[in-house]
Amino acid sequence: MTADFRLRRAVPADLPALLALENASFSYDRMSARQFRRHLDSPSALLLVADDTPALLGSALLFFREHSSLARLYSLATATAARGRGIGRALLAAAEAGARARGCNRLRLEVRQDNAAAVQLYETQGYRRIAALDSYYDDGAAAWRYEKPLQAGS
Numbered sequence: 001m002t003a004d005f006r007l008r009r010a011v012p013a014d015l016p017a018l019l020a021l022e023n024a025s026f027s028y029d030r031m032s033a034r035q036f037r038r039h040l041d042s043p044s045a046l047l048l049v050a051d052d053t054p055a056l057l058g059s060a061l062l063f064f065r066e067h068s069s070l071a072r073l074y075s076l077a078t079a080t081a082a083r084g085r086g087i088g089r090a091l092l093a094a095a096e097a098g099a100r101a102r103g104c105n106r107l108r109l110e111v112r113q114d115n116a117a118a119v120q121l122y123e124t125q126g127y128r129r130i131a132a133l134d135s136y137y138d139d140g141a142a143a144w145r146y147e148k149p150l151q152a153g154s
């Protein structure tokens with residue numbers, strides 16, 4: 001496995017590639033171009049990408065709420081051809097660092113119960129299952145809710 005990609009904040013020029021990644025990665029609850037654009041410079045969002053110029057290999061989207069120490073990982077995706085190279089894990093670590101930098105001490109996320117790869121990723125990275133959510137997604141699929149405490153410097 002080689003770390004031949006760079007993690008950085010998304011910029012407007014990433015929008016077409018972000019949309020392509022979104023459409024290839026998710027069948028339901030997809031983010032639109034307008035939503036992505038809004039999150040680019042929102043104080044309540046952090047959109048990260050894994051960049052292997054000219055290709056965009058992955059993305060992670062975090063949300064913050066004012067006066068809350070809880071950050072939410074809304075989305076995480078690695079391009080199909082780039083999976084299994086540590087990009088998802090690296091994006092997750094960068095998202096955690098981004099949440100800590102904003103003063104958050106917990107990161108929460110929901111994941112489809114049938115998404116074995118993502119469940120495995122979160123569990124190996126220290127996330128603990130805190131709830132089961134029936135009919136959570138548009139297609140009626142159930143979710144697990146996971147949370148991880150973010151210690152300073154961890």
Ligand SMILES: CC(C)(COP(=O)(O)OP(=O)(O)OC[C@H]1O[C@@H](n2cnc3c(N)ncnc32)[C@H](O)[C@@H]1OP(=O)(O)O)[C@@H](O)C(=O)NCCC(=O)NCCS
Nearest residue numbers: 025075076077078083084085086087088089117118120121
């Ligand atoms: C989940 C996802 C982001 C993982 O990305 P990735 O870049 O392939 O993951 P990594 O290479 O960083 O793998 C890190 C760990 O995740 C787990 N993992 C990743 N893919 C896996 C798979 N197919 N089966 C089981 N475990 C898997 C493993 O624990 C792996 O560690 P290891 O390589 O030491 O075994 C990717 O599969 C994806 O984009 N899926 C579609 C979108 C999605 O479901 N996103 C998550 C829900 S929001």
